[in-house]
Amino acid sequence: MIYQGRAHKYGRDVDTDVIIPARYLTTSDPDQLAGHCLEDLDPGFVSRVKLGDVLIAEENFGCGSSREHAPIAIKGAGVSCVIAKSFARIFYRNAINMGLPIYECPEAVNGIDAGDDVRVDTEKGEITNLTRGVVFKITPFPPFVREIIESGGLINYVRAKLKVEG
Amino acid sequence: MGMTITEKILASHAGENVVKPGDLINIRLDLILANDVTAPIAIEKFREIGIERVFDKNKIALVPDHYAPNKDIESARQCKVMRDFAREQGITNYFEVGRMGIEHALLPEQGLVLSGDAVIGADSHTCTYGALGAFSTGVGSTDVAAAMATGEIWLRVPSTIKFVYNGRLNEWVGGKDLILYTIGKIGVDGALYKAMEFCGEAIRHLSMDGRFAMCNMAIEAGAKNGIIEPDGVTLEYAKARAKRDFDVYKDDEDAVYDEVHEFDVADIESQVACPHLPSNTRGISEVGDIPLDQVVVGSCTNGRLEDLRVVAEILKGKKVHSSLRLIVIPATQEIYNLAIKEGFIEIFVEAGAVVSTPTCGPCLGGHMGVLAEGERALATTNRNFKGRMGHPESEVYLCGPAVAAASAVLGRIASPEEIVGSG
Numbered sequence: 379m380i381y382q383g384r385a386h387k388y389g390r391d392v393d394t395d396v397i398i399p400a401r402y403l404t405t406s407d408p409d410q411l412a413g414h415c416l417e418d419l420d421p422g423f424v425s426r427v428k429l430g431d432v433l434i435a436e437e438n439f440g441c442g443s444s445r446e447h448a449p450i451a452i453k454g455a456g457v458s459c460v461i462a463k464s465f466a467r468i469f470y471r472n473a474i475n476m477g478l479p480i481y482e483c484p485e486a487v488n489g490i491d492a493g494d495d496v497r498v499d500t501e502k503g504e505i506t507n508l509t510r511g512v513v514f515k516i517t518p519f520p521p522f523v524r525e526i527i528e529s530g531g532l533i534n535y536v537r538a539k540l541k542v543e544g
Numbered sequence: 545m546g547m548t549i550t551e552k553i554l555a556s557h558a559g560e561n562v563v564k565p566g567d568l569i570n571i572r573l574d575l576i577l578a579n580d581v582t583a584p585i586a587i588e589k590f591r592e593i594g595i596e597r598v599f600d601k602n603k604i605a606l607v608p609d610h611y612a613p614n615k616d617i618e619s620a621r622q623c624k625v626m627r628d629f630a631r632e633q634g635i636t637n638y639f640e641v642g643r644m645g646i647e648h649a650l651l652p653e654q655g656l657v658l659s660g661d662a663v664i665g666a667d668s669h670t671c672t673y674g675a676l677g678a679f680s681t682g683v684g685s686t687d688v689a690a691a692m693a694t695g696e697i698w699l700r701v702p703s704t705i706k707f708v709y710n711g712r713l714n715e716w717v718g719g720k721d722l723i724l725y726t727i728g729k730i731g732v733d734g735a736l737y738k739a740m741e742f743c744g745e746a747i748r749h750l751s752m753d754g755r756f757a758m759c760n761m762a763i764e765a766g767a768k769n770g771i772i773e774p775d776g777v778t779l780e781y782a783k784a785r786a787k788r789d790f791d792v793y794k795d796d797e798d799a800v801y802d803e804v805h806e807f808d809v810a811d812i813e814s815q816v817a818c819p820h821l822p823s824n825t826r827g828i829s830e831v832g833d834i835p836l837d838q839v840v841v842g843s844c845t846n847g848r849l850e851d852l853r854v855v856a857e858i859l860k861g862k863k864v865h866s867s868l869r870l871i872v873i874p875a876t877q878e879i880y881n882l883a884i885k886e887g888f889i890e891i892f893v894e895a896g897a898v899v900s901t902p903t904c905g906p907c908l909g910g911h912m913g914v915l916a917e918g919e920r921a922l923a924t925t926n927r928n929f930k931g932r933m934g935h936p937e938s939e940v941y942l943c944g945p946a947v948a949a950a951s952a953v954l955g956r957i958a959s960p961e962e963i964v965g966s967g
Binding site: 399450464539 | 592619698
């Protein structure tokens with residue numbers, strides 16, 4: 379897979395309350411949630427983000443609540459993948475389980491500024507800053523996690539495991 | 545090489561003799577939890593899997609606590625989705641409004657989580673049950689959907705950081721202060737992906753309610769789980785509620801820890817976490833003059849009977865300061881009822897506080913005490929992120945029940961010693 383878009387960059391400890399505030403948790407509709415994505419951190423994000431754009435963040439992205447509404451909102455807003463120095467563990471699971479690509483790559487975070495054009499090539503295992511012409515290596519996921527991703531998320535993986543027909 | 549209590553519980557639920565940190569394992573679950581915010585997505589995903597029935601209708605708990613009693617039409621719809629699913633599947637542990645409580649206070653109280661169990665919940669504070677010597681961790685809705693179908697979940701075995709609390713606690717200092725102090729020391733990702741194990745003399749003397757408050761906030765340091773080895777206090781609590789057998793696990797003497805932190809609790813005073821991170825902690829003597837618009841006592845962290853008792857002791861015969869609102873939320877119907885019988889509710893109402901039915905409500909800015917722009921609250925809850933209790937330009941300070949009560953009387957963040965002396 380290739381993901382390509384403009385970088386939106388944030389600091390450390392971006393929590394799920396700012397990714398999608400609890401006042402909007404009375405729905406799980408991706409379009410409705412996407413309309414409020416990151417609104418308490420960066421009110422202009424929703425109007426600026428374009429399909430395929432990439433979120434870049436420092437340590438502990440997605441800390442706080444277990445709300446799956448957070449990766450749903452990010453994906454719904456058109457973001458193709460998230461690159462951070464580290465992810466909070468529930469957000470990490472949620473993203474893998476629902477098929478939002480996420481990469482832990484401190485070097486890439488240091489080497490990408492807001493507004494840079496970024497390409498992620500999952501087969502080559504590379505993140506490229508197209509604006510600066512710099513390439514960063516991605517550490518591969520553990521085989522078991524790769525299996526979930528290649529199944530298209532946890533639900534498909536479980537369907538296959540339980541051999542559900544249809 | 546020996547194992548920690550967390551490793552032992554995971555090994556037993558994975559059907560292995562030994563597991564070590566970093567192992568990816570599949571474990572069988574004793575209980576799976578979701579609430580009115582997370583269950584609707586889990587139910588939708590469960591339908592996508594395409595099987596008819598949940599793996600075991602007795603091992604799933606569904607609790608409408610976040611926006612219940614329904615705050616609006618949308619939240620009413622979410623609660624209805626969960627209720628309809630519970631009826632369709634014959635879920636035995638569905639708790640209707642009037643019989644429910646905040647999930648992490650309710651499930652241990654009902655004896656649904658016991659020592660040695662492995663539990664997941666689609667709520668980040670599911671780590672609370674570690675206080676019983678159980679492995680429990682928060683996950684998302686899709687994990688819960690898969691677990692409702694299979695009874696299992698994949699996990700990476702966490703390494704353990706051990707926290708030893710030596711000595712005896714100062715007056716008015718409790719489990720909440722210890723955990724805030726600890727998060728202040730290690731940061732909001734100081735235990736990322738790891739187990740936090742709490743032990744030492746001060747923990748042995750801590751009540752179950754204090755231990756629940758500590759394990760509850762392990763997630764605020766990024767931990768997978770918080771855990772305390774069962775002792776006499778745990779067993780007394782668990783035996784009084786258990787309707788089945790349970791297992792008690794303890795650390796091997798040669799268990800391996802990532803890090804060991806030792807604290808002398810005589811050095812620890814009441815703690816306050818300032819905006820906008822739970823790690824932004826200070827001792828009460830260093831907080832300064834911070835006027836308040838609202839004080840909240842409640843939540844899965846500090847809405848238990850002992851918390852209400854501390855607040856009642858301080859509030860008795862006094863009035864809530866004219867500049868602020870005090871909202872007290874007993875965490876479960878049982879706690880509410882006991883608080884009535886012990887006279888606490890009367891003390892709260894006579895002091896000028898409002899007492900709410902059990903709900904997560906204001907903790908996440910849902911309802912029952914949302915803040916306006918520029919308002920400042922002090923709360924016994926667990927998160928003070930930007931906008932957590934309402935408007936993005938409002939502020940939340942976190943504390944234990946004693947500081948909350950004293951502050952409600954004085955109208956500013958205050959030590960209980962300012963009101964009742966150090967006794």
